[in-house]
Amino acid sequence: MAGEHEIVAMERKALERWCKGDPSGFLEICAPDVVYFDHALPKRLDGLDGLRAYYGGFHENAAGAEGFEMIDPKVQEGSDMAVLTFNYLYRAVSEDGLKRWNTTEVYRRTPSGWRIIQTHWSPTQPKLARSD
Amino acid sequence: MAGEHEIVAMERKALERWCKGDPSGFLEICAPDVVYFDHALPKRLDGLDGLRAYYGGFHENAAGAEGFEMIDPKVQEGSDMAVLTFNYLYRAVSEDGLKRWNTTEVYRRTPSGWRIIQTHWSPTQPKLARSD
Numbered sequence: 082m083a084g085e086h087e088i089v090a091m092e093r094k095a096l097e098r099w100c101k102g103d104p105s106g107f108l109e110i111c112a113p114d115v116v117y118f119d120h121a122l123p124k125r126l127d128g129l130d131g132l133r134a135y136y137g138g139f140h141e142n143a144a145g146a147e148g149f150e151m152i153d154p155k156v157q158e159g160s161d162m163a164v165l166t167f168n169y170l171y172r173a174v175s176e177d178g179l180k181r182w183n184t185t186e187v188y189r190r191t192p193s194g195w196r197i198i199q200t201h202w203s204p205t206q207p208k209l210a211r212s213d
Numbered sequence: 214m215a216g217e218h219e220i221v222a223m224e225r226k227a228l229e230r231w232c233k234g235d236p237s238g239f240l241e242i243c244a245p246d247v248v249y250f251d252h253a254l255p256k257r258l259d260g261l262d263g264l265r266a267y268y269g270g271f272h273e274n275a276a277g278a279e280g281f282e283m284i285d286p287k288v289q290e291g292s293d294m295a296v297l298t299f300n301y302l303y304r305a306v307s308e309d310g311l312k313r314w315n316t317t318e319v320y321r322r323t324p325s326g327w328r329i330i331q332t333h334w335s336p337t338q339p340k341l342a343r344s345d
Contacts, residue, residue: 114289116287116289116298118298118315118317118335119315120315120335120336120337120338120339121338122337122338123337123338124284124285124300124337125285125287125298125299125300125315127287152256153256153257155248155257155259157246157248157319157321157330157331159291159292159293159294159321160291160292160293160294161291161292161293161294162291162292162293162294162295162296163294164294164296164319164330164331166248166250166257166331166333167257168256168257179341183250183251183252183257183333183335185250185317185319185331185333187289187296187317187319189289189291190291198289198296199289199296199298199317201298201315201317201333201335203250203252203315203333203335203336204252204335204339204341205252205254205255205256206252206253206254206255207252207336207339207341207342208341208342209311209336209339209340209341209342210339210340210341210342
């Protein structure tokens with residue numbers, strides 16, 4: 082997309098690969114000290130090795146995506162870090178699963194380019210069970 | 214706490230005020246361009262004015278807290294930005310409500326000190342309704 086921030090373009094490419102069942106698009110642009118949150122984990126996950134192991138289990142699920150939308154991506158940039166936020170709409174092949182997500186990615190500028198140091202995915206307005 | 218990062222100390226003070234029903238502890242350390250996510254909102258909330266209006270509605274709820282824990286706070290710092298992540302345990306007076314949260318705060322260094330430019334709160338392992 083013309084005029085798109087470099088970080089938005091990187092994120093979009095990683096998401097395109099993710100939706101084809103390839104989590105390595107994200108893993109390749111993560112720093113070794115990346116930290117990660119999603120709703121399914123009991124605690125923050127620390128480090129690229131742990132994230133690689135965790136993403137390994139997503140491979141087949143991710144392949145069920147028909148496409149996605151990054152809604153209103155925004156980059157707030159400092160001299161060597163930036164935070165990207167957006168709402169994410171996931172078009173799955175099946176009707177199951179969470180479709181709308183809140184997403185925060187923090188990137189660090191390195192000699193090899195921007196690298197993700199923090200990822201936070203959470204469902205947008207999930208329907209909670211009454212026991213919660 | 215001795216040796217605690219300045220940003221962790223700032224966050225802790227804001228949370229202490231929050232738990233006494235005072236959201237202004239956070240509002241005072243947010244930048245005008247702060248962006249905000251939580252699970253209850255339909256979309257990212259942009260800007261301090263909107264956040265002030267939204268937090269206004271939390272005043273009474275927040276006053277029901279007996280205390281909290283910031284679990285394993287981590288700061289990843291650049292030259293003029295930093296990201297703080299932690300798991301949050303909320304001890305409410307009542308048994309209702311979500312107790313465990315994933316938290317990401319992005320801070321920017323300004324002439325007035327660190328200011329929050331991005332906040333992302335999400336429930337840790339929420340029990341989802343089956344229709345989701």
